[in-house]
Amino acid sequence: MTLASINGPSGNFSMSPSPATPGDDTSSSQRTCILLVEDEVLIRLMLAEELRDAGHQVIEASDADEALVILEATHPDLIISDVRMPGSIDGLGLLAHVRASLPLLPVIITSAHLDPAHAHSEGANLFVPKPYLCGVMLDAAEELLRGNNDDQG
Numbered sequence: 001m002t003l004a005s006i007n008g009p010s011g012n013f014s015m016s017p018s019p020a021t022p023g024d025d026t027s028s029s030q031r032t033c034i035l036l037v038e039d040e041v042l043i044r045l046m047l048a049e050e051l052r053d054a055g056h057q058v059i060e061a062s063d064a065d066e067a068l069v070i071l072e073a074t075h076p077d078l079i080i081s082d083v084r085m086p087g088s089i090d091g092l093g094l095l096a097h098v099r100a101s102l103p104l105l106p107v108i109i110t111s112a113h114l115d116p117a118h119a120h121s122e123g124a125n126l127f128v129p130k131p132y133l134c135g136v137m138l139d140a141a142e143e144l145l146r147g148n149n150d151d152q153g
Contacts, residue, residue: 032145033057033074037067037081037094047080050134051141063087064094071098076105078145080137082130083111083119092122099123106144110137 034056038044041062048058059076061067065087067079079098083091091109098105099122109119112130119127128140 031055031057032077034141035059035067035070035076035079037061037064039063039082039085047134047137050138054138064089064091067094068097078106078141080108080141083109083114095122095124108140108144
């Protein structure tokens with residue numbers, strides 16, 4: 001198993017498999033990898049924990065610039081991104097980059113300041129409005145990973 005560390009504009013971050021849960025027969029090669037892009041630390045930590053507890057590998061980024069560095073090194077199965085973040089681009093800029101370079105990569109956009117129709121017009125597969133319960137985002141992610149693109153909000 002390969003672990004990768006990357007130095008990004010916001011500091012160091014690393015990719016590592018989710019810890020195995022006792023009785024969990026899902027190997028790390030079968031786990032889906034989710035790139036979580038959120039500048040609010042508590043939201044990012046809580047959602048990352050919820051996703052990991054559900055068996056997903058999670059790579060965390062605190063802004064879109066950091067996410068772009070990660071995307072140069074790995075190919076996640078799904079991106080969950082906030083819109084308003086510090087840095088040279090916001091979540092919609094990240095979405096535009098993803099649509100140009102990885103058009104089939106599913107993306108969930110979340111925001112308290114964006115209309116769902118705008119998120120969809122920019123290319124988001126799903127929009128989940130803030131505030132949300134972590135379980136709602138987990139359900140949205142798992143539905144999208146299964147191929148169900150119904151909107152959550």
